[in-house]
Amino acid sequence: MGAPERRTLLREAAHRLAAAGVASPEHDAAELLAHVLGTSRGMLVMVDQVGPDQVARFEALVERRAGREPLQHLTGVAWxxxxxxxxxxxxxxxxxxxxxxxxxxxxxxxxxxxxxxxxxxxxxxxxxxxxxxxxxxxxxxxxxxxxxxxxxxxxxxxxxxxxxxxxxxxxxxxxxxxxxxxxxxxxxxxxxxxxxxxxxxxxxxxxxxxxxxxxxxxxxxxxxxxxxxxxxxxxxxxxxxxxxxxxxxxxxxxxxxxxxxxxxxxxxxxxxxxxxxxxxxxxxxxxxxx
CATH class of the missing domain: 3.40.50.150 (Vaccinia Virus protein VP39)
Known part of the structure; x- marks a missing residue:
């Protein structure tokens, strides 16, 4: 099985966050994936596949965000x-x-x-x-x-x-x-x-x-x-x-x-x-x- 596509990861993560009551699920899912990949949310369009180690880190962060930990605590940065x-x-x-x-x-x-x-x-x-x-x-x-x-x-x-x-x-x-x-x-x-x-x-x-x-x-x-x-x-x-x-x-x-x-x-x-x-x-x- 090949590496999962970025769009699939983001869609599934956003659905999970929305079900948990997170106010901005698509935004937060994209921010977490960008954090894992060391890029910006705007540059995610350049990413097609995501490696297994990165997927594991991303899914762990999504689980914590679904538990309502603040997004900024997970990324360590607030703008x-x-x-x-x-x-x-x-x-x-x-x-x-x-x-x-x-x-x-x-x-x-x-x-x-x-x-x-x-x-x-x-x-x-x-x-x-x-x-x-x-x-x-x-x-x-x-x-x-x-x-x-x-x-x-x-x-x-x-x-x-x-x-x-x-x-x-x-x-x-x-x-x-x-x-x-x-x-x-x-x-x-x-x-x-x-x-x-x-x-x-x-x-x-x-x-x-x-x-x-x-x-x-x-x-x-x-x-x-x-x-x-x-x-x-x-x-x-x-x-x-x-x-x-x-x-x-x-x-x-x-x-x-x-x-x-x-x-x-x-x-x-x-x-x-x-x-x-x-x-x-x-x-x-x-x-x-x-």
């Missing part, structure tokens, strides 16, 4: 804007939706001569790395609380010039109080009561510290609002991701304090509420963050 990131167990896999928050921050920082940027809850370092690469003049700082995630960020941010720290967003960067131009954050924002609604890939494989944030999902948002008010210069801006259901409640955390102007919510490409932005009003900074 974010123009950069690649090493990811795996212990770190939140960056989502395409967050690229819009990063793009907003890059636009804000790029309009300044010598911007100071802070990325809180940096996770894999995706947003911080993108800003550092796309705004070379920016002085970028990032912090992550979880030691396992911090280790991944350390790997991804090596050589970028980003100052990375292990620590809490509520107390990070005292030396930058009142001096920051742009703050970004993708905090945990899933309510504890929403456990069952979280995708299996995230619920079972992403660190819970990066997902859940109190009964209403806004505990971290409240801490972030306080710390942003302390770190930003008057007129500085903050951008924060939130859940679709928090389109009103997340911005309300900022408007309720009276410290912020231009509080706005933004949609992702699917027209779902995705992140808020706000500008610190003159005279509203709080050196203690309270």
């Amino acid at each position: 974010f804007r123009t950069t690649s990131l090493a990811v795996g167990p212990g770190v939140f896999v960056p989502r395409p939706e967050t690229e819009l928050l990063a793009g907003w921050a890059i636009e804000q920082a790029g309009a300044l001569a010598d911007p100071v940027v802070v990325d809180l809850c940096t996770g894999s370092g995706a947003v911080a790395k993108s800003i550092a690469q796309e705004v070379p003049a920016a002085r970028v700082h990032a912090v992550e609380l979880d030691p396992a995630a911090h280790a991944w960020a350390e790997r991804n941010l090596a050589g970028t010039g980003v100052e990375l720290r292990l620590g809490d967003l509520a107390t990070a960067f005292d030396h930058l109080l009142g001096e920051v131009d742009v703050i970004t954050c993708n905090p945990p924002y899933v309510p504890l009561e929403a456990w069952e609604s979280v995708a299996v890939e995230a619920r079972d494989h992403d660190p819970h510290l990066a997902l859940f944030s109190g009964q209403d999902g806004l505990d971290a948002m409240r801490l972030l609002e306080q710390r942003a008010a302390a770190l930003l210069r008057p007129g500085g801006v903050v951008g924060v991701e939130h859940a679709e259901a928090q389109a009103q409640s997340a911005p309300a955390v900022f408007t309720a304090t009276g410290r912020w102007v231009e509080v706005r919510d933004h949609h992702d490409l699917a027209r779902r509420p995705r992140f808020l932005t706000a500008r610190l009003a003159p005279g509203s900074g709080t050196m203690a963050g309270s």
